Each structure stands twice: as C-alpha cells, then as structure tokens.
Amino acid sequence: MMTMGILPTVPRQRRRRVRRNRHHLLHHHGRSNTAVFPVPATLPLKIDIKMVSHKVKEKRKDFVKQKLKVGKTKPKATAHTELGFKAKAIGLPSQSITKVHLPKDVFAHYLSLTRHHSPIARREALAYLNSHLPAPTDIDASLFSALAPLILDPAPSVRSTLLTFFSSIPQASMAPHMQIIVMCIRSGLTHLQEDVRRDAAKFLSLLLKVEDRDVSQQIISRNWTSLLTCFGGIFNWDMSSLNEKTNSTTPNPNTRKFTHAAPLSSLKNSTGHITALSQFLKLGLSSQCSGDSSTLHTVSFYHTDTAKHMMPTNSAAAYSRLNLFSIPKAAAAEDICTRFEKIKPIYSQIIVTLDSGRREGGEVGRPCKHLLDFLEGVKKNIETSSTG
Structure with missing residues (x-):
C-alpha cells in the first residue's frame, strides 16, 4: 500500500531493464577509472501539467483562426508596420501648386x-x-x-x-530639315512590313506635293539614286546595273536582284506606290525642279532675312573652289539630263512595270498611262537636244 508523500516506485520490468544495462556497462568497461555515467534507477515523475499544456497552447496559437466579432477592432498582424507619423509641416521644394509651367x-x-x-x-x-x-x-x-x-x-x-x-x-520650317525626314522615308520604303511601306509612300507623296520648291529640290537632287533604289526594291527591278553606273563603292543591302520586273497585280497597295513613283519622276524630269539658281534665290526660307545672306545671283557656282556645299557625285543630280542618264539602265524595267499596270486599268492604269506618256516625251526631248 502506497502512503501519501512517497513517490511511487519504478515498475518491476523497468528496474530489470536498468539493472541489465548497468551490468552490460560494467562488463564491457570493467572497473577501470573510466567515467561511466550513472544510470538512475528511478525517474522523477513529478511533472507540472500546467506548464505542458501552456506550451502546447503556444504552439497551436499560430494555426488557430481568429474569430472576428461585430463591433470589435480587428487585431493587427504580427508583421504589421506602423506607418503613421506626426509632423507640423511637409516641405516639397521641387513641387508647387502655384508654379506656372x-x-x-x-x-x-x-x-x-x-x-x-x-x-x-x-x-x-x-x-x-x-x-x-x-x-x-x-x-x-x-x-x-x-x-x-x-x-x-x-x-x-x-x-x-x-x-x-x-x-x-509650315513648309518653310520643314525645308531645312528635309534630309532627316527623307532618310526615314527611305527606310520605310524598304521596311519588312507591308503597311509601313505603304505609309512611307504616302509621306513621300505628301512632301512632293508641297508648293515650296526648295523641299522638292532637296528631295530630288540629293536622293535621286537612293529613292530609285528603294522603288526598285518595291517593284522588283534589277538595280545592280544602276549601282555600277553610279560607281557606288559600297553595295546597297536593300538592292534586290531580279532579271524581270514583277507585274503590279502581285503587289499590294500598288496604287500608292505608283502615285509616289509618278510624282517623283515627273518632278525630277521636268523643268519645275531643274536646279536653276534663279529659282532658289526667290524661295523664302524659315527666316524673313534669309535672302539677304544668299550667294550672289550673278555667279552660278559661287565659292565652288572651296567645296563647302557639295554633295557626293554619286548622289548629285542637278539637271534633267543627268537624272535621265541615271535611270537609263533600268528604263526598260520601268516601262515593263508601267505597261503591266496600264493593262490592268482602273486606279492603277490611269497614272501608269500618264507616266508612260511623260517618260516617252522626256526621252524624245533629250534625244532631240543631244542630236541638235
């Protein structure tokens, strides 16, 4: 019978196990001076039940869903950061409500x-x-x-x-910066996307229709060969002979080599491209854009006093010996004869393309017919003037 105040003894089976382990340790280690940890015969069984339950509750607290009650403030999260601050004034020197832009x-x-x-x-x-x-x-x-x-x-x-x-x-404001616009138009005419090529032809047509002759003069004289190359890529012309004729040292990567021009029926948006080509050739091969110095001095540029600082009108090539305002010979095309000489290597391909468009009729046939008649007239005039 167990009296109060005395701890209960260890069960008999556990005592036997402890005694067996002690015998095993003595048998293997002997009674030498080696330290052997004593094995307690009994274990304390006085456990604080309240402490154990408190630890269990603390571990389970993170996994218990909090119950929200109506009218009670929602408890803040453990990772909540307090963002409130108190200040009498806030200074923003770079921002002002009263600043006028x-x-x-x-x-x-x-x-x-x-x-x-x-x-x-x-x-x-x-x-x-x-x-x-x-x-x-x-x-x-x-x-x-x-x-x-x-x-x-x-x-x-x-x-x-x-x-x-x-x-x-305003056209007068656009004239001094025409070269950078034409450079992007040339990139658009050789673009991979068909809609970009279509809109680039619209931009070129818009610039060629302006009344300011200085705009058309810059487009025609400085970009005659390069724009012909762009149109050759669109209409599948063989432009290798044109590059050899102009003595170009660096081959144009946009040049396509085809033996025969493709018909206009296989070309999307052929009307827009034919319109731009017609305006380009008519301006370049007519007397309206012949590069006469007398017409250039009457142009009013983007400043009213520009005419006072122009080169003298009594000299056709003032200061030409200094080579200050010249452009590369391969790109220069100042008169009608020079421009027509540049298109001679591809003249037959142009005629084939325009003739295929003329046979189609409709919106494409009319500009092709007018351009064919114009080119034939220019060819006859140049041959007559050269023989005379």
Missing part, C-alpha cells in the same frame, strides 16, 4: 512622350503637338529629330496622326 516646357514634355512604349501615348502626344504647334521661327531640329523616326512606327494610328501633323507644319 511655360508652354515651351510643356511642349518639350509632350515631345519626349513620342518615344513612349505605349502607342496610345505616342498618338496622344502627336495630337497635342499638332494642336499646340509653336511659331515657325521657334521650330528647330529637335522637333523633326523626334518626329521623323515615327514614320517607321509599328502602330498604324501613330503613322496616320503623324501624316496629319506633317501636313500642318
């Missing part, structure tokens, strides 16, 4: 949005720039440097908005 700064901001990744933002920026275009004297090269690459924009809405924008820019 200058129109020039706003215009520069929207000009930077033309390089935005979203086509909607680029289109809206062009619409704002078109409605807030500055005075012609304030238009500089930064505007055309930002707008010209949009000719190659992949979004059709951006290109159509840019076409409307170019039609509203």
Whole structure:
C-alpha cells in the first residue's frame, strides 16, 4: 500500500531493464577509472501539467483562426508596420501648386512622350503637338529629330496622326530639315512590313506635293539614286546595273536582284506606290525642279532675312573652289539630263512595270498611262537636244 508523500516506485520490468544495462556497462568497461555515467534507477515523475499544456497552447496559437466579432477592432498582424507619423509641416521644394509651367516646357514634355512604349501615348502626344504647334521661327531640329523616326512606327494610328501633323507644319520650317525626314522615308520604303511601306509612300507623296520648291529640290537632287533604289526594291527591278553606273563603292543591302520586273497585280497597295513613283519622276524630269539658281534665290526660307545672306545671283557656282556645299557625285543630280542618264539602265524595267499596270486599268492604269506618256516625251526631248 502506497502512503501519501512517497513517490511511487519504478515498475518491476523497468528496474530489470536498468539493472541489465548497468551490468552490460560494467562488463564491457570493467572497473577501470573510466567515467561511466550513472544510470538512475528511478525517474522523477513529478511533472507540472500546467506548464505542458501552456506550451502546447503556444504552439497551436499560430494555426488557430481568429474569430472576428461585430463591433470589435480587428487585431493587427504580427508583421504589421506602423506607418503613421506626426509632423507640423511637409516641405516639397521641387513641387508647387502655384508654379506656372511655360508652354515651351510643356511642349518639350509632350515631345519626349513620342518615344513612349505605349502607342496610345505616342498618338496622344502627336495630337497635342499638332494642336499646340509653336511659331515657325521657334521650330528647330529637335522637333523633326523626334518626329521623323515615327514614320517607321509599328502602330498604324501613330503613322496616320503623324501624316496629319506633317501636313500642318509650315513648309518653310520643314525645308531645312528635309534630309532627316527623307532618310526615314527611305527606310520605310524598304521596311519588312507591308503597311509601313505603304505609309512611307504616302509621306513621300505628301512632301512632293508641297508648293515650296526648295523641299522638292532637296528631295530630288540629293536622293535621286537612293529613292530609285528603294522603288526598285518595291517593284522588283534589277538595280545592280544602276549601282555600277553610279560607281557606288559600297553595295546597297536593300538592292534586290531580279532579271524581270514583277507585274503590279502581285503587289499590294500598288496604287500608292505608283502615285509616289509618278510624282517623283515627273518632278525630277521636268523643268519645275531643274536646279536653276534663279529659282532658289526667290524661295523664302524659315527666316524673313534669309535672302539677304544668299550667294550672289550673278555667279552660278559661287565659292565652288572651296567645296563647302557639295554633295557626293554619286548622289548629285542637278539637271534633267543627268537624272535621265541615271535611270537609263533600268528604263526598260520601268516601262515593263508601267505597261503591266496600264493593262490592268482602273486606279492603277490611269497614272501608269500618264507616266508612260511623260517618260516617252522626256526621252524624245533629250534625244532631240543631244542630236541638235
């Protein structure tokens, strides 16, 4: 019988197990001086039940869903960060409600949005720039440097908005920056996407229709051979003979080598390309863009006093010995005879392409018929003048 106050003894089976383990340790280690950890015969069984249950509850607390009660504040999470602060004043020196933004700064901001990744933002920026275009004297090269690459924009809405924008820019302001625009048009005419090539022809037609002769003079004289090469890539002309004729040292990667011109029926948007080609050839091979110095001095550029600083009219090649304003000979084409000589190697292919379009009739046939008659007349005039 167990009395109160005395701990219960260890069960008999456990005592036997402890005694057996002690015998095993003595048998293997002997009674040497090696330290042997004593094995207690009995274990304390006085366990605090409250402490054990508290630890179990603490472990389970993280996995118990909290019950929310109506009207009670929701308890904060253990990872809650206090964001409140107290301050008498907040100073923002770079921002002000009363600051007035200058129109020039706003215009520069929207000009930077033309390089935005979203086509909607680029289109809206062009619409704002078109409605807030500055005075012609304030238009500089930064505007055309930002707008010209949009000719190659992949979004059709951006290109159509840019076409409307170019039609509203004063021609006198556009003339000094025409070369960078034509360079992007040439890239568009040789683009992989068909819709970009179609819109590039529209941009070229728009620039060739302007009344300012200086614009057409720059396009024709400085880009005659390069634009012919671009049209050759569109209509599948063999341009190798043209490059050899112009003594080009570096071959054009956009040049396509075909033995026969493809018919216009196999070409998408042939009407737009034929219209641009017709305007280009008619301007280049007519007296309206002959490069006469007397017509160039009557052009009013982007400044009213430009005519006072022009070269003297009594000299056809003033300061030519200094070679200050010359362009490469392979690209220069100042008169009608020189331009016609450049298209002689591909003249037969041009005739084949136009004749196939004439046989189709419709919107394509009419401009092809007019261009055929025009080229035949130019050829007869040049042959008559050379023989006479």
